[in-house]
Amino acid sequence: MSTSQGDDDPTVVDAEIVASPTPAVELPAAQYSESGVPSFDYVRERIENRAATATGSTELAGIGGTGPDVKSLDEQLAEREEAGRARLAEIRRAMGKD
Template sequence: MIDATVVPEPPAPTGAASGGVAVPPPDYTESGVPTFESVRDKIEKRAGTATGAAELDADSAAGRTLEEQWEDRQEAARRKLDEIRKSMGR
């Protein structure tokens, strides 16, 4: 059983305000520049999120409706182009 009266201590402050040495976050170099790995991870995460959102959108009722509308327009354009070609004697 956990004793509810025991409150854990917060971590000791770091940085210039506490009189200590400022420690950069683990994804940055000591000079404050983001590491290649952290930038790559952020890009991959954003790309994955965008891909997932696009897949979910395409699977929704609205997404399917848009896809059907696109296909209908493409088919209408093909028919019109065939009609124009026939009228020109091709």
């Protein structure tokens, strides 16, 4: 009876090489140098993300709207500062400092 050489050996594994189904992934550029300094692109991306988050938060809070019933943020801040100045002047008058 004719048998192949690996049929009787339990350490031999019958297998075939199959090509990887996923293409090679391009790795992003290093975010930090060897000395620990972040790259310009990394810093720029972080700043842009924070600015976008702040803008989105403002819009969601309703203070960034453009409708006729929504005051602009500058008007709200000016009113708050004027009220603070008026209250401070009132306190000074009450204390006899003015």
